Amino acid sequence: MSTRLSVAVIGAGYWGPNLARNFRASPDWHLAVICDLDAERAQRVADSVGGVPVSTSLDDVLADPSIDAVAVATPARTHHPIVLAALKAGKHVIVEKPLADERERGAEMVAEARARGLVLMADHTYCYTPAVLKIRELIADGFLGDILFVDSVRINLGLIQPDVDVFWDLAPHDLSIMDFILPGGLNPETVAAHGADPLGTGKSCIGYLAMPLAGGAIAHVHVNWLSPTKIRQMVIGGTKRTLVWDDLNPQQRLSVYDRGVDLSLQSKDTAADPRAANISYRLGDTWSPALPEREALAGVAVEFAAAIREHREPRTSGGSGLRVLSVLEAAAGSLQNLGAPIRIDVTETNAEVEDVKA
Structure with a gap:
């Protein structure tokens, strides 16, 4: 299909300029307008992409019949009203993470999009990086x-957010990646979270989140605003091999280790140590798959257009965003209960999203 789709970027703050730049560069899209309450800020973004109309009125943008879709890059607390207004105006929507500031609001957004036959896509940008796409392929x-564990670390110095804690700020990246790569998506039955606020900011600045997964596996996420070093790493252990993703190492982002623990056929009667009778250690090769270097947001723009044209769910759909919200809300509940595990109604979540992972 050669005709380009028309998109408006709502929000010219931190993430809006990145969306504007990629939509402007995409052959699938015509960047129609930058909308922000601050006209000067909107104009700066418009000028940075070679000149685009600006608007301070969301109502005017949504009333424009030539605009097919909107990209929402505003604070999480505003996602629900903006997205609902856009869907009711007949626009397809992509919204930055997290999908909403409450799971119930996210569920309403997902239901509205499906009732109207519109695409609601979560901008889980990491899921469109070459590294994460390769991880998904290898697992599939x-x-x-079989996956035994996922251990993820996302730490750095700042930025301490004024309206959300470190879980809501950083963990959505890791949770959305897990939802994207794990067979069946992210569906833990319980979530346990521990947080600390050593600076007295009124919110957790350091956090640890643990989730049991299917088959006895476990996922763990460590997030931290106070670390002097920056780490973006995920270790995924399987029964055959273990994969390490180091997002800050462009020379070797992925390493696959043919090392692990195997169940041995050795008899307990003949084993030197009966406790180790059924265990053997595998020490094999290590290799690193070659990956292309390309901006993930370009892939986001392509997928958004394809989902609209093909009348299908995007790879990171509203359902994916809703699963991430379910974990975040359970983590918040666990924090309030001194780290006690909080149960997630997996059946209810799956029934609501009916997500298609194409």
Whole structure:
């Protein structure tokens, strides 16, 4: 289909300029307008992409019949009213993470999009990086075997957010990646979270989140605003191989280790140590798959257009965003209960999203 779709970017703050730049560069899209309450800020973004009309009125943008879709890059607390207004105006929507500031509001957004036959896409940008796409492929092909654990670390110095804690700020990245790569998506039955606020900011600045997964596996996420070093790493252990993703190492983002623990056929009667009778250690090769270097947001723009044209759910749909919200809300509940595990109604979440992972 050669005709470009028309998109408006709502919000010219931190993330809006990145969306504007990628939509402007995409052959699938015509960037129609930058909308922000601050006209000067909107104009700066418009000028940075070679000149685009600006508007301070969301109502005017949504009333424009030539605009097919909107990209929402505003604070999380505003996502619900903006997205609902856009959907009711007949616009397809992509919204930055998190999908909403409450799970119930996110569910309403997902239901509204489906009732109207419109695309609601979560901008889980990391899921469109070459590294994460490769991880998803390797897991789907069974290269790692059955997943035993996922251990994710996302720490750096700042930025301490004024309206959300470190879980809501950083963990959505890791949770959306897990939802994207794990067979069946992210569906833990319980979530336990521990947080600390050593600076007295009124919110957790350091956090640890643990989730049991299917088959006895476990996922763990460490997020931190106070670390002097920056780490973006995920370790995924399987019954066959273990994968390490180091997002800050462009020379070797992925490393696959043919090392692990195997169940041995050795008899307990002949084993030197009966406690180790059924365990053996595998020490094999390590290799790093070659990955292309390309901006993930370009892939986001392509997927958004394809989902609209093909009348299908995007890879990171509203359902994916809703699963992430379910974990975040359970984590908040666990924090309030001194780290006690909070149960998630997996059946209810799956029934609401009916997500298609194409």
